[in-house]
Amino acid sequence: xxxxxxxxxxxxxxxxxxxxxxxxxxxxxxxxxxxxxxxxxxxxxxxxxxxxxxxxxxxxxxxxxxxxxxxxxxxxxxxxxxxxxxxxxxxxxxxxxxxxxxxxxxxxxxxxxxxxxxxxxxxxxxxxxxxxxxxxxxxxxxxxxxxxxxxxxxxxxxxxxxxxxxxx
Numbered sequence: 001x002x003x004x005x006x007x008x009x010x011x012x013x014x015x016x017x018x019x020x021x022x023x024x025x026x027x028x029x030x031x032x033x034x035x036x037x038x039x040x041x042x043x044x045x046x047x048x049x050x051x052x053x054x055x056x057x058x059x060x061x062x063x064x065x066x067x068x069x070x071x072x073x074x075x076x077x078x079x080x081x082x083x084x085x086x087x088x089x090x091x092x093x094x095x096x097x098x099x100x101x102x103x104x105x106x107x108x109x110x111x112x113x114x115x116x117x118x119x120x121x122x123x124x125x126x127x128x129x130x131x132x133x134x135x136x137x138x139x140x141x142x143x144x145x146x147x148x149x150x151x152x153x154x155x156x157x158x159x160x161x162x163x164x165x166x167x168x
Contacts, residue, residue: 001031003147010143011136017125019047020139024062027143031150032070039065049107052115057107059135059142060095064088066146070153087153094145098138111135 001009006027013023021043029036043065045051046058071084095105103109112131113124124130 001027001147003144003151006031006147007140007144011140014136014139019044019058020135021046021058021062021065023139024059024142024146025065026062028063028066028146028150029069031147032066034069036069039069048113048115049111054108054111054113054115055106057095057099057105057110057138059139060091060105063091063095063142063146066150067091070150083153083156087149090149091146094149095142098141098145102134102138110138 010023010027013026014020018026022040025043026040029039043058043062046056046061049055049057050061067084067087071081071087073080099105099110107113107115110131111124111134113120115121124132
């Protein structure tokens, strides 16, 4: 799946009411050829800025979780790839640039919804003029940027593997 396709699929899933955190993880893992429903399910609680608190945007959490899936470890016996830190910083930087116009990386700054207020939530989903349009854009552009980053990381990993083989 190409980055532009990732953007379109992310927007489609988000507009069907999947949490932004889940959308980014699902799209990113699909790009990596990984299917892990338990990860997608676990990321549901990050919607609305971590459990509806308005903190860190779930789209950022979902994107960063994909980097962790690519480079981190699931046990002490495994080795963590140090590329994780640079890739995570790249996601963070792009997200900060994308959300700067909204005032920051928090859900409350982007969506400006109190997720505990039923009327605000109804307006967010039901009113075509609501800030949901901003969230749709953030989700889509974050998915595209993640796709571009994953392609760059694949090139870096391939080059390192080629170096290894040449040195043998």
